Amino acid sequence: MTHWNGTIIGPGQTVHENRIYSLRIDCGETYPDDPPTVRFISRVNLPFVNQSNGVVERSKLNVLVNWTRSESIETLLVSIRREMASFNNRKLPQPPEGSTF
Template identity: 35%
Template sequence: MGFKVHSLEAADNKIKTKEKKKKKFSFCFSFSSFDFGCSASQRIKNEYRHILRDRDPPTHCSGGPVNYSDDLFRWNGVIMGPSNCPFEGGIFFLSIVLPKDYPFKPPVIRFITKVFHPNIDKSGKIQLDILRKKRMWTPALTIIKTLLSICSILTDPDTRDHDSNPISAMYRTNREQYDKIAREWTTMYAME
């Protein structure tokens, strides 16, 4: 885009000026139609603005750039452990790296907080179809929608494709033991 953003207000002013000149809505502003001229940084700014202004934000997750003025492509995310599961009461932090061709490719998201879960490995990598299978990702997805999908697997793990995963096997065959260990990890790593 050719300008350095020093604040959200400056970004708003630049985008509003550009919007007035173009007088059209594109994918990066409305999420409803494609405009291949939309840059990743414009889309990311718009998503962040939406998060900040949302009057009815998701209750279990949020995110934002680590440093808005220096790098829009590196975000931190947070997920509050959903109710009625071993993760309840936990605060889980995530690293989100957006590719330069976002939203046409998915972000790379990893848990920073340790989690005992069939779809999350030791390094925090998340086994979620929209993140690992390119054909499952769509530019209509946003960072928040992706975080909501991650919240969903916390309460409803996908254990179909993970026969070699001992945590997945435990979830299917000894749910009581799985819940106990997942709760212990939540207490140890996600609660202060």
């Protein structure tokens, strides 16, 4: 299995609360040695997400920068959710709910 659909439920007490975010996760031939490519389907405003296509930029998300073979898709999704709730991201203005890339 190399193509996955992921879902993140927005963390409480943030602008993401009660939102459901859909993502596409593609694991290349070198996974798990190299991290997967992640793209938000749901439109979201976060500093590590390319605003033209929804791709999570590897150089801007710690879990992808520091990827090791022991990481998993689960740890990736948990890390993204944790970043949504971080002090710098929890109140960022967001696109209308239900909009997509």
